[in-house]
Amino acid sequence: MxxxxxxxxxxxxxxxxxxxxxxxxxxxxxxxxxxxxxxxxxxxxxxxxxxxxxxxxxxxxxxxxxxxxxxxxERIHLPVMASALSDPNLFPELLELMVSLHGRIHAVTAPPEVPALKQRMATRIGRAERISPDLRSALLTQLTGMPDGDRLCHGDFHPFNILGLDQHARVIDWLDATRGDPAADVCRTELLISTYDAGMAQSYAESYCLATGVERRAVEAWLPLVAAARLAENVPDEFDRLVQLAQGGTLG
The missing domain is CATH 3.30.200.20 (Phosphorylase Kinase; domain 1)
Structure with missing residues (x-):
């Protein structure tokens, strides 16, 4: 080797x-x-x-x-889901599969050694240099009042990290896994997908909420925080949009 x-x-x-x-x-x-x-x-x-x-x-x-x-x-020899989502005949079934996979992840009680989602988010918001100190302070204050949660959250759940097109599908790239509120994890997914397909992002979030009973407004409440935290990931093409969302903008 x-x-x-x-x-x-x-x-x-x-x-x-x-x-x-x-x-x-x-x-x-x-x-x-x-x-x-x-x-x-x-x-x-x-x-x-x-x-x-x-x-x-x-x-x-x-x-x-x-x-x-x-x-x-393990090396998994399955197709990347993102490559099939453009097929309108497959889209409804794959959207349902995505929701099911995310729900199964969130059904897991995260091990105590897994980092807290809010703690990691606070660290990243603190490193987000493109927002003003006043906005950063306001967002960190808002974060303290958000639900803690004890569910396993993937942190980077989107179609490019799903291998397979049926019940045997697997999810990869668990580096950002945390313990927290599933609504925050869904918000992160909606934000990531919206960078290339706003309609798919909205359909995903609404389908997840319908299937799980999570309130849509609970997902939306995380958006300024999720956007500000993503600024610390240094994705230049998204800077202006993320700042707008951190200031209270909407994905629509």
């Missing part, structure tokens, strides 16, 4: 936080942070907890390569 990052070859996929490499017949997801085992250990713990539910890839351990830590996990 490879012992250096160079030996791993070209990544199969690359994101802001990690690169994913083929590693024999499994995958190795390597964090871009050096000398920090925390993200890999955190994601491995989440994957292990989800194994009995069939929601996520099987985890095979955590290793260090050139000072970078990575999670060894």
């Amino acid at each position: 490879a012992q250096t990052l160079r030996d791993l070859g070209r990544p199969l996929a690359s994101g802001n936080e990690a690169d994913v490499f083929a590693y024999g017949d499994i995958l190795l997801k390597v964090t871009k942070r050096s000398n920090d085992s925390g993200p890999a250990t955190h994601e491995a713990r989440i994957l292990a907890a989800l194994a009995p539910l069939g929601l996520a890839p099987r985890v095979d351990g955590v290793i260090e390569v050139d000072g970078h830590w990575g999670v060894l996990m």
Whole structure:
């Protein structure tokens, strides 16, 4: 097996936080942070907890390569859901599947060692430099009054992180998993999808609320906070829109 990052070859996929490499017949997801085992250990713990539910890839351990830590996990040979959602004949069925998967995640009581959603959100809002100090202070005050919750929240749930088009679908990329209020997690999903399909985003949030009994206004109440927290992720194309949403704008 490879012992250096160079030996791993070209990544199969690359994101802001990690690169994913083929590693024999499994995958190795390597964090871009050096000398920090925390993200890999955190994601491995989440994957292990989800194994009995069939929601996520099987985890095979955590290793260090050139000072970078990575999670060894099952390689899933299933289509990415996003590639099929453009088919109007498949859309209703896939939307229902997305809602079902998200609901199954939220049915799980998060392990106590999983970070609190509100704590992570407060940290990110504190790093959001593109909003004024007064708005940042107001948002942090608003955050303290929001529900805490103890449900498992994925943190990055969207069609590009779902593999499969039926009941065997799996959800990947659990690095941002937290413990909190499902409405906040749904709001995050709606915001992410709205960057490329506003209609799909709205349909998703409304379908989730209808299926689970979560109030639509409970999801909408998280929007300024979710938008401000996303500013800390440094996505330049979204800066102006996220600032507007943090100031109380709407997705519609």
